[in-house]
Amino acid sequence: MARMRQPRFKTCRRLGINVCGHPKAMKRADNGQVRDKRKLSSYGIQLLEKQRLRAYYEVMEKQFKIYVKAAIKDSETTGNSLIKKLECRLDNLVYRTGFGSSIRQARQMVVHGHILVNGKKVDRPSFAVSVGDDISLREKSRKNKIFIDNFLRNVDFSYPYIAKNEAGFSGQLIRMPERHEAPIEVNDHLVVEFYSKTI
Template identity: 35%
Template sequence: MARFKGPRLKIMRSLGVQLPGLSRKKWDERKAYPPGMHQGRHRKKVSVYGTQLREKQKLRFNYGLGEKQLRRFVDMSFQMRGNPGENLLQFLERRLDNFVFRAGFASTIPAARQLIVHGHIKVDGKRVNKPSFLMKKGHKVSLHEKAAKFNHVQASLEQLALVRPEWIGFDEGNKDATVVSLPNRDSVPFPIEIGQVIEFYSK
């Protein structure tokens, strides 16, 4: 499945949740029904499959993943020790594009991905252009000298889209960020029933 390039607010309204990684804009929560001319008046009761699909779509759209990418992370999560759901969330949070976003270098994950693929991000002093690169404890991320002067990067650092999580340490002087611990379920910045996602892929 190709990466979604349509109206982001429409997706968040459809799922009924704010996805900070997808867009900095907020949908009007007074319209607590999905897009459409009937304003949710003819909605049917959501099935078990529908609930599982919705939770899975939250992850896919927030982290900007294709179906094959998400499935690969799910498979990796089952191969690790521990709870597959917790493992999956940790993998997604440790992606470099998400780390760049959560550290404050970019206002959204798509914006962070653009910085990475254009070679503006360094991990431990070396350029990394793969958004799917998995961060490890102790890894340090910094901006290329040119990128540090970008107006949108400076604006993002001055006005963070989200409060930095505890697992990310930030040096205000050098403008670099370090993985001080591994993320956990509480690190995810939106409500997610991860058990439903695991059940979706367990069929």
């Protein structure tokens, strides 16, 4: 399975934004170890926004293009559709629900079979979760202290499109997320413009 292997903090500094959600990701930014402030061309700005969005969800370019093509075919705004599709990836929802401390850890949990969808094991991080689907931690995996601590420590849970059940170690996608609810700082219109010339 192809995956992004670049150091997370270095990627954050290169992109000029904390895409991994770690509180120390931009610590060295104050020391000048961050992307320079040279003026970018229109293409450069679009490319940067595309790279940022890919980095938020840690999706490879080939797969990202598939999401863009599917979003273009939807009846709603392409940018909104793209974000919704990315938000509904299984690895992302495992992360949002609080099972993983990062999207990388969430992806690893999925691949290693720790996550169930509607009671059945799903080991594809890109699995598209549908409204009403239940995401839960496998019974055997509930003995893992790291997973439990992650899930119960997530006191700042604030995703209105996910219903979290702490007693049952599960979460449910109760509706499709709205664009403004996705906790990402990206101009998705520029991402769409970037691909409009090549797709």
